[in-house]
Amino acid sequence: MTGKEDFAASLMDDMDPRLLELIQTRVNSFIKWDLVRFFHDNPHTTDTADSIARYTGRDVRTVEPELVQLAQDGVLDMEDLSGMRVYTLTQEQAVRELVANFIQACDDRQFRVKAIYHVIRSLR
Amino acid sequence: MAMERVPTGIAGLDEMIQGGFLPKTANLIEGAPGTGKSTLGMQFIQHGITSCDEPGLILTFEEFPQQYYRDAANFGWDFKQHEADNRLRTIMTSPEVTHADLQRISGRIETLADSIGAKRILVDSLSHFERMTADPVELRQLTFQFINGLKRMGLTAILTRENAALLGETPDSEEDLAFVVDSYTMLRYVEIQGAVHKALLVLKLRGSNHDKDIRQYAITKNGLDVRSRFEGTRGIMSGTPTMTHAQAFAAAFLGSNVDAKTK
Numbered sequence: 001m002t003g004k005e006d007f008a009a010s011l012m013d014d015m016d017p018r019l020l021e022l023i024q025t026r027v028n029s030f031i032k033w034d035l036v037r038f039f040h041d042n043p044h045t046t047d048t049a050d051s052i053a054r055y056t057g058r059d060v061r062t063v064e065p066e067l068v069q070l071a072q073d074g075v076l077d078m079e080d081l082s083g084m085r086v087y088t089l090t091q092e093q094a095v096r097e098l099v100a101n102f103i104q105a106c107d108d109r110q111f112r113v114k115a116i117y118h119v120i121r122s123l124r
Numbered sequence: 125m126a127m128e129r130v131p132t133g134i135a136g137l138d139e140m141i142q143g144g145f146l147p148k149t150a151n152l153i154e155g156a157p158g159t160g161k162s163t164l165g166m167q168f169i170q171h172g173i174t175s176c177d178e179p180g181l182i183l184t185f186e187e188f189p190q191q192y193y194r195d196a197a198n199f200g201w202d203f204k205q206h207e208a209d210n211r212l213r214t215i216m217t218s219p220e221v222t223h224a225d226l227q228r229i230s231g232r233i234e235t236l237a238d239s240i241g242a243k244r245i246l247v248d249s250l251s252h253f254e255r256m257t258a259d260p261v262e263l264r265q266l267t268f269q270f271i272n273g274l275k276r277m278g279l280t281a282i283l284t285r286e287n288a289a290l291l292g293e294t295p296d297s298e299e300d301l302a303f304v305v306d307s308y309t310m311l312r313y314v315e316i317q318g319a320v321h322k323a324l325l326v327l328k329l330r331g332s333n334h335d336k337d338i339r340q341y342a343i344t345k346n347g348l349d350v351r352s353r354f355e356g357t358r359g360i361m362s363g364t365p366t367m368t369h370a371q372a373f374a375a376a377f378l379g380s381n382v383d384a385k386t387k
Contacts, residue, residue, distance in 0.1 A: 042189060044215040046225065046232050051218040055188075082224035088232070 012117045023115050026073040028122040031066045039089040040103045046088040130280045133171025136350025140326050140335035147280050150271040154285040155311030160343045161284040165246035167347040168282050170201040173211045178243035182214040185252035189214035199347050210240045219253045226273030237277050249284040268304045306330040
């Protein structure tokens, strides 16, 4: 990494370290970003990947692996309900607050630019 | 001894149903798009929260919670604040998951209802259950189970149901559902003298007497306003009523105004 790139990266890391860690390790794709926003806006929704794909206007083949990863990373709860695999926002209050902070932070353009930078880096 | 009632907060409708719905009952509101089914349901929830100390749930199979917050705000009802105050929970899910959830002990819906002490629920809309099966017998069974699940939780429910016909009678197959609910209210568009009016009729109220009039109503800035009954016309629920003999005579020979008049 060049000096210029180092400087840019350090600027992009300038955010709440808990949010930085969330973006780098858990909300590390744009689909996950969308899904996290959906569950933040619909905190009482429990539904299948098919339904969630429909609600978010995406293909279930794209959405389902991301839901599974979010569940493995503790952002969502995943359970079996009468043979259906369903997802809901985690009941862990600390994670819910972190998600709420992330969504709130996204209102700020500077934060969004930094978050997009990190998501793109993690997609490489 | 007077029966306990669950008022809707819509004065004209409460008057028609002797003060309100009976507690822990399932009450079907059926009508064409735009007739105000969801508004009526939201008004029922709003009245419960603000006037009866009865928190509520909204179970939606299509609309996002944000849509309800926005629609409610148009009538001056702050549903977002009710959520923050733990007086309301708006749950968007699918009929399949709802059905499975109600089968288990302490499912998510029951847990949410318990967490806020919910007494009322708006289910918007029951029409989505139709995508679970094409068999009308099975559909009736599923609906019956669903309704009993709500009653088990001690909830008084308003269930909306869409009717594709903008004007006119309900097809026979759709009336089947009326047998499994405790009350059945129809909202209809009616064309009279080239203008579209809205009509409300309570067809059934199990265990209680009710007003049999066909009433006019309007959606105002405060919600539904159920007014007096239609007069001077017959066949209102057909969607294209005709004048009564007296009204027709008056129109032909006395030159009186032939518009549908209300008391």
